[in-house]
Amino acid sequence: MTTSLRLAIAGFHIESVSFLPVAATVDDFERAALRGKAIIEQLRGANTVIGGFIDVCEREQVETLPLVHTALGAIGPATDQAVTRYAGEIAAGVRDAANRLDGVLLFLHGACWAQSFPDPERFIINEVRAALGTDKPLMVAFDYHANLDAGTLEGATAAFAYRKSPHTDTGDTGRRAARCMVRTLRGEISPVWAIAKPGVLVPSIFSATALRPLADIIDEAQRIEQESERFIDITVMAGFSYADSHNTGFSVLCVTDADRERANAIANELSQRIRHERHALYRPLPVHQIQGALDRVTRELALERAPGKPYVLLEHADRMNDSTYLLAALLERGVQGAAVPFLWDSAAAQQAFDAGIGRTVRLRLGGHSSNKAGPPLDVTARVLWAGLKRYRVSGTYMQGMPVDLGMTALLDINGISVSVVSAFAFAVDGDAFTIFGLRPEDFDIIVLRSKTHFRAFYEPIAKEILIVDTPDYGTADLCTLPYQRLEKRSVFPFAEDTHFDVRSYLEP
Numbered sequence: 001m002t003t004s005l006r007l008a009i010a011g012f013h014i015e016s017v018s019f020l021p022v023a024a025t026v027d028d029f030e031r032a033a034l035r036g037k038a039i040i041e042q043l044r045g046a047n048t049v050i051g052g053f054i055d056v057c058e059r060e061q062v063e064t065l066p067l068v069h070t071a072l073g074a075i076g077p078a079t080d081q082a083v084t085r086y087a088g089e090i091a092a093g094v095r096d097a098a099n100r101l102d103g104v105l106l107f108l109h110g111a112c113w114a115q116s117f118p119d120p121e122r123f124i125i126n127e128v129r130a131a132l133g134t135d136k137p138l139m140v141a142f143d144y145h146a147n148l149d150a151g152t153l154e155g156a157t158a159a160f161a162y163r164k165s166p167h168t169d170t171g172d173t174g175r176r177a178a179r180c181m182v183r184t185l186r187g188e189i190s191p192v193w194a195i196a197k198p199g200v201l202v203p204s205i206f207s208a209t210a211l212r213p214l215a216d217i218i219d220e221a222q223r224i225e226q227e228s229e230r231f232i233d234i235t236v237m238a239g240f241s242y243a244d245s246h247n248t249g250f251s252v253l254c255v256t257d258a259d260r261e262r263a264n265a266i267a268n269e270l271s272q273r274i275r276h277e278r279h280a281l282y283r284p285l286p287v288h289q290i291q292g293a294l295d296r297v298t299r300e301l302a303l304e305r306a307p308g309k310p311y312v313l314l315e316h317a318d319r320m321n322d323s324t325y326l327l328a329a330l331l332e333r334g335v336q337g338a339a340v341p342f343l344w345d346s347a348a349a350q351q352a353f354d355a356g357i358g359r360t361v362r363l364r365l366g367g368h369s370s371n372k373a374g375p376p377l378d379v380t381a382r383v384l385w386a387g388l389k390r391y392r393v394s395g396t397y398m399q400g401m402p403v404d405l406g407m408t409a410l411l412d413i414n415g416i417s418v419s420v421v422s423a424f425a426f427a428v429d430g431d432a433f434t435i436f437g438l439r440p441e442d443f444d445i446i447v448l449r450s451k452t453h454f455r456a457f458y459e460p461i462a463k464e465i466l467i468v469d470t471p472d473y474g475t476a477d478l479c480t481l482p483y484q485r486l487e488k489r490s491v492f493p494f495a496e497d498t499h500f501d502v503r504s505y506l507e508p
Ligand SMILES: [Zn+2]
Pocket: 143, 144, 145, 167
């Protein structure tokens, strides 16, 4: 009887900084797209939502119909065409197989932004729902940085999201959604959901789930789950503050077994707690300015080097991996022993390759992605390595996921090790070094652009992690960003009655 279940699987994933000028096109998504059997072959066993879907389906002997999956990670907007195209492709796949399908497992980010879609995920869910019909379950798994409200989830039977940032539980999130699906189809549970929004935004760096008081609120959600005898699934989501939408910000999602009242009560209670703790949520860690951070690190390194324990400088406001503020400041000071992994600049990577390994080349490096990425740097670089680079993630975040960096070069720029890549990829673990035969522990200073995911790998090895704010689109000072769709009157930190000055929290 169980062998007769058949589920469609699909995914469309992008985290959009809506203020960035360049939108991801269908071509960009196509480069990351998998279809049909390739989805199963590539993502089986990977710590990703789709990997989690596949895991449960194979264990439960559920037949899968893999449609399309594309994931671009955290960049700028998506084009309208891209949203229409993948919503259409997924819906068409579901419609063609609707008679043979028992349900759909969908993986979406929740913070996609596109010009003509106030809520792209809502559009995708509704298209899939229309194709599937009203009676069959549609379970959606989201990122923890999803901006959701009840409208987004209207067409979903139940929804789930990562509970951790760094997102080390991506596979588990897929498993939660898939298990809920299988139990629903077997008649064991009848999921209903509720969502509540506290009207709170924080910068992504403060969305790390180990930070208090956020960690305490998430623990409380876990405690409620563990003490419940009936099925219940609670996700606290930080939202993504750099996607300008009417539903940007925190939300609490609660799925119960046929108990809507309880789902509502729990979502509201946790949401109120977030609202209450909003000031503390916005300042769990100090934020440094460039020169202050470099003064401090270079002073401490001059006093005592800590072999094997690099300082991590987090250029967190850089959303496109090509900001030049920190690299420029390091070069200006003549700092040695620093590394800047995975700077996104395909033209520079190609030029380095064309020059050849061992040669010296003049490059105009970085700062291309927007008017806030800092000026491109004119540098003379020695090419230590250049070529095409692919690998599989070895760290806990997205372990097993294939990464294709495209044309890549490892450069030495006045004693600073800079790797330049053609594909958009975050350096979050040791792979950014080991793929070149290097070790992160051998550097004194490492400049990263990750927000929270780097912590799984770097917290244990770092001498210290300093968050450095730069005038980029991912700044810690949300009040400087040009929101249009967000109703700022009603949300923190913009609402006037809060008297909240973000700048006062910056270290000199
Ligand atoms: Zn996320």
